[in-house]
Amino acid sequence: MAVQPQRSRDEWVSADSLAELGRLAKTAGAEVVGVESQRMTRPSGTHYVGRGKLDEIVALQASLDFNLLICDDELSPRQQRALEEKVGTRVIDRTALILDIFAKQASTREGKLQVELAQHRYLLPRLIGRWEHLERLGGGIGTRGPGESQLETDRRLIRQHIGRLEADLETVRRHRDVYRSRRRKGGVALVALVGYTNAGKSTLFNAISNAEVEVEDKLFSTLDPVTRRIRLPDGTNLLMTDTVGFIHKLPPSIIAAFRTTLEELHEADLLLHVVDITHADAAKQHGTVESILSDMGLQDKPVVTALNKVDLVEQGVSDTDLSSAGERLNLTRSDFVLVSAVTRVGIPTLLERVASALGRPDATGAV
Ligand SMILES: Nc1nc2c(ncn2[C@@H]2O[C@H](COP(=O)(O)OP(=O)(O)OP(=O)(O)O)[C@@H](O)[C@H]2O)c(=O)[nH]1
Ligand SMILES: [Mg+2]
Incomplete structure (x- = not known):
């Protein structure tokens, strides 16, 4: 359930955000039986949703007999308790759901x-x-x-x-x-993979490093950072780290608690931003990752962007079409390479790009 604030500057609309919340719920092991949203100036301080919507949800509970209600925004204790009393089920918010998945992972x-x-x-x-x-x-x-x-x-x-x-x-x-x-x-350079959850970071990491990080078609399958030594075709040695993915509305409390893990990103000489170019929300996901990075003070790190999963793009789509997909993401401060972590298309080019972006004498590992 979500409230879409009327004059929100957030480019995510509640339908996209709710679809994602549904995927999160499935990842956590719930079955989604209904989805509700409401446009309001701002969420109600008492019940999150307005009175009319609340009555609809109570009626829905009676007919569908669901036992958990998940709200797409962080709820105050007051909102949560009022909803639980009125609807008669357990009520959690997006943060609690993400924390639940993290705990599992x-x-x-x-x-x-x-x-x-x-x-x-x-x-x-x-x-x-x-x-x-x-x-x-x-x-x-x-x-x-x-x-x-x-x-x-x-x-x-x-x-x-x-x-x-x-x-x-x-x-x-x-x-x-x-x-x-x-x-x-x-003196070995460190490259950290960043990107929206499920973009294919671990798959790409495995393809590049022959590691065996678990890859799954679910959100937040990776939580703990894994680092591997890699030798690029030009002989450059580097370390590459795969770590937790980002998500829209990632609560600051979670970012703060994951300080140790996320410090890896501050240490990195280069960020390799992986984007699932086939995702309907690719541009928004890319923007979300960029704004989390800049909230973390990482806006000045060099970035190479990998537009991943090109193997899923319909046959016959030309390179120019795919490049314009990159342009749609407004890739201004970074370079991008089209890749498929599964078929390995584009990976040699990507590694060349990484090597030249690092391009420092002490990154060659030759000494
Ligand atoms: N077709 C296709 N599928 C891919 C590609 N890369 C990754 N996938 C699939 O996308 C899903 C997510 O991949 P992961 O590598 O787990 O993604 P991730 O970014 O590490 O995700 P989190 O760890 O959850 O943040 C898996 O089902 C992969 O098999 C690709 O290039 N092509
Ligand atoms: Mg992963």
């Missing part, structure tokens, strides 16, 4: 710590809504300490836990720093 210690941190940070401000009503009922819940409410105890526990997670992550980060500085001394 995290496999390394670093990944798990980061997801847990993001989940706890998400939970903390939302506890109020959960406990307020119990407080109003007056005490009596076993775990309360003297003169202390359940809410305060819970918040303190969660804050303590957040503190521990941050400390653990700091340790992981220090290990990484040591590893990084060793790598720096080796």
Whole structure:
């Protein structure tokens, strides 16, 4: 369910965003039985949607008997609780859904710590809504300490836990720093793959490096970064990293929690931006990735763009048509190469482009 603000500057319209939310829900293991949206000046502070739409959703619940309602924007604790009470099902938002998928995908210690941190940070401000009503009922819940409410105890526990997670992550980060500085001394260039989730980053990474990163037709199949040493045809040695994909409305809380993973991008000498050129929203996805990169202060990193999955483009489409697809993406500050990570078409050209973009004496690895 989504609210489309009337004068939004966001170029994503709710239909596209909702289709994506549906894919996220499927990835998380839910079955989508209905999709609803509403145009409003801005989402309602009480129920997210307006009264009329809310009645429709209640009626829909009675007829379809769904047991989970997912909203496309972050909900306040108040909105979430009001919706749950009215609709009679569990209600979650886009952030909680993404966190759920991340939790499923995290496999390394670093990944798990980061997801847990993001989940706890998400939970903390939302506890109020959960406990307020119990407080109003007056005490009596076993775990309360003297003169202390359940809410305060819970918040303190969660804050303590957040503190521990941050400390653990700091340790992981220090290990990484040591590893990084060793790598720096080796003078080997680092290329990081970036791109919208499901663009084909891992497939391309595997094709280039003969690695075996899991590739799946679902969102966020990669979470933890993987780095491999690669030798380019011209003899250049470099390191390439495949990592988590981006998505539209990626909450800042998640970006903050994934600081350790995303620091790899700051370390990179070059970003290889992979775009699924066959996706109906390719241009918007490209723009979203660019704006997340610039929010992260990475707008000045050199970029080579790979327009991927050209094998899926209808036979007979000429090179000029495909190039104009690149132009539609407004590729101003970067160069692009048409590739297929599956058939490997364009990969040699892509690697040449990467080598010349790096083009630094210390990137040759010859010493
Ligand atoms: N036809 C075709 N399919 C591709 C190509 N590259 C990737 N795919 C498919 O696209 C889907 C996503 O590929 P991944 O490599 O997992 O994408 P990703 O960007 O790593 O995605 P996340 O890790 O989820 O962010 C998979 O089903 C791949 O098989 C390509 O060049 N051609
Ligand atoms: Mg991947």
